[in-house]
Amino acid sequence: MAAAHSLPAYSFRIRLLLATLLCWFGTISASLAQPDGPVVRTRQGKVQGSQQGSLWVFQGIPYARPPVGPLRFRPPQPAARWQGVKSTRLFGSKSLQGSADATQGQEDCLYLNVWTPAPTRQRRPVVVWVHGGAFTGGSGQENDTWTFAAQDTVVAVSFNYRLGSLGFLELDSQLGPQYAQAGNCGLLDAVAALRWVRQNIAAFGGDPNRVTVMGESAGAKLVGALLVTPAAQGLFQQVILESGAVQAIRDTATAAAVTRQLLQYLHLSDARALLTLPADSLIRAQSRFASGAGGLQVFGPVLDGKTIPQPPLTYLKTSRPVRVLMGTNRNEAELFTGPGSVIAQPSEAALQQVFGARNSPYVWRAYQQTSQNQPALVAWNAVLTDYLYRLASYRLALTLAEKSPPVWLYRFDYADAVTRPIHAQELAFVWNAPMGTSAAATTTAAAGPWRGKASNPTLAALMHRHWAQFIKTGQPGVGWPAYTTSRREVMLFDTNSRAEPLPAPYQDPTFPMQGYVR
Numbered sequence: 001m002a003a004a005h006s007l008p009a010y011s012f013r014i015r016l017l018l019a020t021l022l023c024w025f026g027t028i029s030a031s032l033a034q035p036d037g038p039v040v041r042t043r044q045g046k047v048q049g050s051q052q053g054s055l056w057v058f059q060g061i062p063y064a065r066p067p068v069g070p071l072r073f074r075p076p077q078p079a080a081r082w083q084g085v086k087s088t089r090l091f092g093s094k095s096l097q098g099s100a101d102a103t104q105g106q107e108d109c110l111y112l113n114v115w116t117p118a119p120t121r122q123r124r125p126v127v128v129w130v131h132g133g134a135f136t137g138g139s140g141q142e143n144d145t146w147t148f149a150a151q152d153t154v155v156a157v158s159f160n161y162r163l164g165s166l167g168f169l170e171l172d173s174q175l176g177p178q179y180a181q182a183g184n185c186g187l188l189d190a191v192a193a194l195r196w197v198r199q200n201i202a203a204f205g206g207d208p209n210r211v212t213v214m215g216e217s218a219g220a221k222l223v224g225a226l227l228v229t230p231a232a233q234g235l236f237q238q239v240i241l242e243s244g245a246v247q248a249i250r251d252t253a254t255a256a257a258v259t260r261q262l263l264q265y266l267h268l269s270d271a272r273a274l275l276t277l278p279a280d281s282l283i284r285a286q287s288r289f290a291s292g293a294g295g296l297q298v299f300g301p302v303l304d305g306k307t308i309p310q311p312p313l314t315y316l317k318t319s320r321p322v323r324v325l326m327g328t329n330r331n332e333a334e335l336f337t338g339p340g341s342v343i344a345q346p347s348e349a350a351l352q353q354v355f356g357a358r359n360s361p362y363v364w365r366a367y368q369q370t371s372q373n374q375p376a377l378v379a380w381n382a383v384l385t386d387y388l389y390r391l392a393s394y395r396l397a398l399t400l401a402e403k404s405p406p407v408w409l410y411r412f413d414y415a416d417a418v419t420r421p422i423h424a425q426e427l428a429f430v431w432n433a434p435m436g437t438s439a440a441a442t443t444t445a446a447a448g449p450w451r452g453k454a455s456n457p458t459l460a461a462l463m464h465r466h467w468a469q470f471i472k473t474g475q476p477g478v479g480w481p482a483y484t485t486s487r488r489e490v491m492l493f494d495t496n497s498r499a500e501p502l503p504a505p506y507q508d509p510t511f512p513m514q515g516y517v518r
Contacts, residue, residue: 094139119205132217170255183302220244248300321405
């Protein structure tokens with residue numbers, strides 16, 4: 001009798017064990033080898049990727065509905081569900097971009113990519129890459145963030161977001177409150193991508209509670225905007241900002257002036273025409289006044305009072321703290337001052353294109369003072385570096401340190417016959433990609449100053465190790481002290497990398513935090 005009574009309880013325990021195992025295997029279904037590639041179930045449906053070297057790669061996963069037709073200039077909407085298995089072995093279209101003569105990409109661009117080692121029961125840290133490109137170019141496929149997945153067992157993600165006039169065009173002043181968030185569509189795309197990560201990354205072996213958002217240039221500036229966007233809070237725990245802070249956030253007057261300029265170039269008197277105008281026409285028109293060095297700061301998120309409710313440094317003084325690793329390169333501006341550039345030579349008029357009429361006098365005055373003690377072009381590049389990048393980064397670091405969250409500051413100083421510490425040059429060192437030796441490397445090939453193998457393997461290994469340590473543990477590791485109000489030290493990456501008191505922390509208290517003001 002006793003054995004008969006115990007049979008139902010024993011059977012229940014067997015069923016419970018089987019259900020637990022089925023649930024676990026369902027979550028990491030990618031680990032069940034498929035003849036055509038691994039399969040993972042997301043909230044929208046199943047996706048099938050490919051195996052590339054040691055990684056499982058999923059490319060072109062839709063994280064929001066296509067922002068076309070009535071969704072143009074509107075916040076992203078959740079992606080539709082699908083039946084069956086969706087093939088995700090090719091990158092999704094990049095955001096529409098180009099020049100006055102030609103365009104590339106499509107409006108239908110809201111796709112992301114995942115690189116992951118084989119999922120296990122233990123959740124891995126996640127790094128989400130945000131690409132740069134002056135808010136008018138680039139895509140999520142132009143990166144080597146996969147190296148953290150291949151070398152450090154981290155789950156890596158990248159995504160596209162709307163660019164230029166399709167992603168950051170202020171329309172509240174033209175079309176009313178239903179388009180109040182049009183100037184932040186690209187920023188809201190980033191929020192939607194991070195929300196997708198929060199909801200789905202566990203199925204790829206990632207830990208949704210250990211997410212690092214990492215960006216460079218405009219990507220870093222977009223990450224900076226995420227820091228002051230309430231809708232993004234809780235979707236990540238730490239950030240990496242390379243050559244960017246919160247200086248791209250524009251006031252509504254500046255953003256509205258850019259909109260009027262676009263309408264003038266399109267010969268439109270009624271902004272409602274923008275809702276149905278061919279997207280190629282928008283991109284060609286914006287390229288006439290927002291390309292090259294002159295367009296570096298024209299587009300960006302908008303302080304609209306809703307998506308971004310407060311000036312960034314004000315908001316950060318009371319917001320929830322996150323861990324921050326950030327820095328700049330010693331000679332950032334030299335990438336933009338080559339022959340043919342609008343800022344190739346010192347010019348007060350050229351500064352108006354880069355900084356706006358209200359900000360340019362500060363920069364010109366600083367150049368005149370600096371050029372008294374340095375050769376003209378040396379002073380010109382130093383001042384441009386300070387006002388484009390370093391000043392904003394130091395202000396953000398100090399604001400964060402005053403609130404006492406962990407902040408680590410760096411500067412990339414390394415130079416040799418191949419490498420100069422100009423804008424974007426640190427990326428090859430941070431990624432430390434063995435170009436040409438990994439199958440995954442072929443998926444990310446693109447042109448750029450940072451492409452290829454770093455010229456100093458020892459320094460690249462060191463920098464990659466610090467970044468990976470931060471992504472995995474929340475601290476960059478031994479030898480890199482936190483930047484605090486009482487100990488303002490910076491990690492200098494050079495032939496002899498070391499932590500030192502912050503060298504020449506440029507300050508100009510009269511210069512606005514906003515880099516471009518009309």
